[in-house]
Amino acid sequence: MHDFLIAFLGGLLLGSAVVGYLFVNGRIAGVSGLIAQVLSPHNIFKAPAFWFLLGLFIMPFIYGIFIKPDIAMTSSPFMLIVSGLLVGFGTRLGSGCTSGHGICGISRLSKRSMIATSIFMLAGFITVFIMRHIIGAF
Numbered sequence: 001m002h003d004f005l006i007a008f009l010g011g012l013l014l015g016s017a018v019v020g021y022l023f024v025n026g027r028i029a030g031v032s033g034l035i036a037q038v039l040s041p042h043n044i045f046k047a048p049a050f051w052f053l054l055g056l057f058i059m060p061f062i063y064g065i066f067i068k069p070d071i072a073m074t075s076s077p078f079m080l081i082v083s084g085l086l087v088g089f090g091t092r093l094g095s096g097c098t099s100g101h102g103i104c105g106i107s108r109l110s111k112r113s114m115i116a117t118s119i120f121m122l123a124g125f126i127t128v129f130i131m132r133h134i135i136g137a138f
Contacts, residue, residue, distance in 0.1 A: 006067070018103055021052055030100020031056065032091035094120070 021029040025048050037049040091097040094116055096105070101120075105113020131137045 014103065017052070017055070018099070021048070022104070024048065028100055028104040030096050030104060032088070032097040033100060090120070 018029045021027065027033075029052060031053070034049040034053050038046055038053060040046070087097075094101070096113070096116065098117070098120065101110075101113040101116040106117060
C-alpha cells in the first residue's frame, strides 16, 4: 500500500505541476521543450522554464532525504549518458517527449500525442523484452 500511495501522490504532484505551468504561463510543460526554452538565447519564457526544470532536478534529492528509497544503480554512468543522449535525440525527432505527449497531449485528446505515446511505449516494451529475455541484461 505504501508504494501505491507514493505513486499516487507523485502522480498528483506531477499533474498539478503541469496544470499549474499551463495556467501560469499558457504553455505546455513538455520537458524537451522546456530545455529548448532555457537553452535558446532569444526566448522570453526562460525564467519559468528554468525554475520548473530546477524543481525536476532537485525533487529526487529531497525525496531521497525524507523517504530514503533503496534504489540500486544497475547501469554504468556511460550507459546512462548514452541513454540520455538517445532519449534527447528521440524527443527532437518525435517533436516532443513523454511528458509533452504522454501527460499534456493525451489529456488534451491530441491524436498526434496518442500515436506518439503508443509508439514510444511500444518501443520501451520491446527494448525491455529484448534486454531482459533475449540478452539477459537484467
